[in-house]
Amino acid sequence: MTDIGSNLTSERLKIVHGVWRDLAAGRIGPKRDEITPALLRGTTAFTFTIDVVDGGRDFRFRFAGDRIIQFIGRRLAGSLLSEIRGARFFDVMHMLYEECTRTKAPVARGPVQTTYPGKEFLEIETIILPLSEDGQTVSCLFGAMDSRQVGQPYSA
Numbered sequence: 001m002t003d004i005g006s007n008l009t010s011e012r013l014k015i016v017h018g019v020w021r022d023l024a025a026g027r028i029g030p031k032r033d034e035i036t037p038a039l040l041r042g043t044t045a046f047t048f049t050i051d052v053v054d055g056g057r058d059f060r061f062r063f064a065g066d067r068i069i070q071f072i073g074r075r076l077a078g079s080l081l082s083e084i085r086g087a088r089f090f091d092v093m094h095m096l097y098e099e100c101t102r103t104k105a106p107v108a109r110g111p112v113q114t115t116y117p118g119k120e121f122l123e124i125e126t127i128i129l130p131l132s133e134d135g136q137t138v139s140c141l142f143g144a145m146d147s148r149q150v151g152q153p154y155s156a
Helices: 011-024 066-072 088-103
Strands: 047-053 058-064 107-113 122-131 140-149
Touching: 011 122, 011 140, 047 088, 058 066, 066 140, 088 107, 088 122, 088 140
Parallel strands: none
Antiparallel strands: 047 058, 047 140, 107 122, 122 140
């Protein structure tokens, strides 16, 4: 099985994946409170946490770093993903979150040109990582997103 982290192009996402992998230590994923800003070495602005609702039927936005809020253009904390679905960007997001929850394994996507309205000049790379409070089920998702202008390298 290939380590998903070896296929990432963003150094920020590689850092986030490495922190998650080390904390997971062979488990489905670490507990949510094991992930701390101090461990993320300057990548917190690119990270997010999502609560899994009803076993993955829906997802509630919990935290998004400043760079993600800038990308989306607003805070989504407390909102359900089902409340904003319908746009391709959020439908793909739901599919990726569902896959991570179902497979209990990391999911990565990109770099791909974004379908987010008004941001089509950017491409994004995303990693979604399972967190588990009981060691059996995915209770929360932790991830990161990095963006760059289409055709340009990711900045440090």
